[in-house]
Amino acid sequence: MWPLRIENSIFLQTIYGHYPDLSSVEITSATMGRDGPIMHLSFISTVLPYRPPAKWGAFNAVSFGLEFLAVESISLRKFESHGMSSIRMWDDAGKILLTCEGAVRLSLTSESMRVGSISGFLQTQPL
Numbered sequence: 001m002w003p004l005r006i007e008n009s010i011f012l013q014t015i016y017g018h019y020p021d022l023s024s025v026e027i028t029s030a031t032m033g034r035d036g037p038i039m040h041l042s043f044i045s046t047v048l049p050y051r052p053p054a055k056w057g058a059f060n061a062v063s064f065g066l067e068f069l070a071v072e073s074i075s076l077r078k079f080e081s082h083g084m085s086s087i088r089m090w091d092d093a094g095k096i097l098l099t100c101e102g103a104v105r106l107s108l109t110s111e112s113m114r115v116g117s118i119s120g121f122l123q124t125q126p127l
Helices: 010-016
Strands: 025-033 038-045 061-079 085-092 095-102 104-121
Touching: 010 104, 025 061, 025 085, 025 104, 038 104, 061 095
Parallel strands: none
Antiparallel strands: 025 038, 038 061, 061 104, 085 095, 095 104
16 A cells, blocks of 8 residues: 655556555665655565556566655664565555565654655566
8 A cells, every 4th residue: 555645656656557566575775864854765576567668678676766754753673684575655644654564674654755766677586
């Protein structure tokens, strides 16, 4: 599930036609920035879009970068270097809530979010 309050979801919706399932992703980084504060969350998914940009060429995985703005709370309880995780996000009382369970255990509350990046790439080792 994705929150309704994504600042720039047009590209995501255009290439997927919907919001992609995040129940099996590999988290590659979780970085905090004090300005805002902002949380940058990057992950890889093998859920492929049905209408990818031609410039992606051959690809079998998609890299996502999400930015959570005005983070109010965060808890990182586990971060393994390999393994799958499940991400859930939803709106609640004017806030965005995120939970991540699996190889990475993370939860956060923020005021808003935006898609920082989406790109296809050819992954030699399948997830």
